[in-house]
Amino acid sequence: GAGVSQTPSNKVTEKGKYVELRCDPISGHTALYWYRQSLGQGPEFLIYFQGTGAADDSGLPNDRFFAVRPEGSVSTLKIQRTERGDSAVYLCASSAGTSGGTDTQYFGPGTRLTVL
Amino acid sequence: AQTVTQSQPEMSVQEAETVTLSCTYDTSESNYYLFWYKQPPSRQMILVIRQEAYKQQNATENRFSVNFQKAAKSFSLKISDSQLGDTAMYFCAFMRTQGGSEKLVFGKGTKLTVNP
Numbered sequence: 001g002a003g004v005s006q007t008p009s010n011k012v013t014e015k016g017k018y019v020e021l022r023c024d025p026i027s028g029h030t031a032l033y034w035y036r037q038s039l040g041q042g043p044e045f046l047i048y049f050q051g052t053g054a055a056d057d058s059g060l061p062n063d064r065f066f067a068v069r070p071e072g073s074v075s076t077l078k079i080q081r082t083e084r085g086d087s088a089v090y091l092c093a094s095s096a097g098t099s100g101g102t103d104t105q106y107f108g109p110g111t112r113l114t115v116l
Numbered sequence: 117a118q119t120v121t122q123s124q125p126e127m128s129v130q131e132a133e134t135v136t137l138s139c140t141y142d143t144s145e146s147n148y149y150l151f152w153y154k155q156p157p158s159r160q161m162i163l164v165i166r167q168e169a170y171k172q173q174n175a176t177e178n179r180f181s182v183n184f185q186k187a188a189k190s191f192s193l194k195i196s197d198s199q200l201g202d203t204a205m206y207f208c209a210f211m212r213t214q215g216g217s218e219k220l221v222f223g224k225g226t227k228l229t230v231n232p
Binding site: 031033035040041042043044045048056059089091093095103104105106107108109110112 | 120153158159160161162163166207209218219220221222223224225
């Protein structure tokens, strides 16, 4: 595709419910990242995939958050038992995945999650 | 841990004038990358400019340039001939190049308004 896409654009859910957020990276990009952006803040790192495996999940706040990338392309961020504090914009980014941090990360438009 | 500080929550500039956004960071790494991203109301983060720490020459992209002072750990963004379309949130970000994780660490952002 032309860029990183994320669905849904907006998601409203009730406290305690389960949600899934989807990210479709740029075609051919092996690296994929999830960030969370709370109101008035910069994005904060959640998890990084290189191919199908999570190379760094140190940013996941607790075990209610989980992400997968089974075929090395599309990724899904899963949040169980949502809490009001989970309300934020969830951003996905992808990069070509070469070593040394030389790759630019290209961001999607984000999913705005609201937990009532 | 690396931190990024943007000390100007909001700034404004008249169209066609020049504005400088400040960013400082803290790291013990010797090699790393620095970025400025723009986030318009559409939420999509767009790369403005990047700088490799081992390069002494300041990066330039058309109307955008940086003043990188490695010893002072300062990385400011200068926007020349400001345009109405430059109105957005601007985020400074740091990426380490060691350790296998290419995550970005962002500052809290500066809201820039370009006035006609």
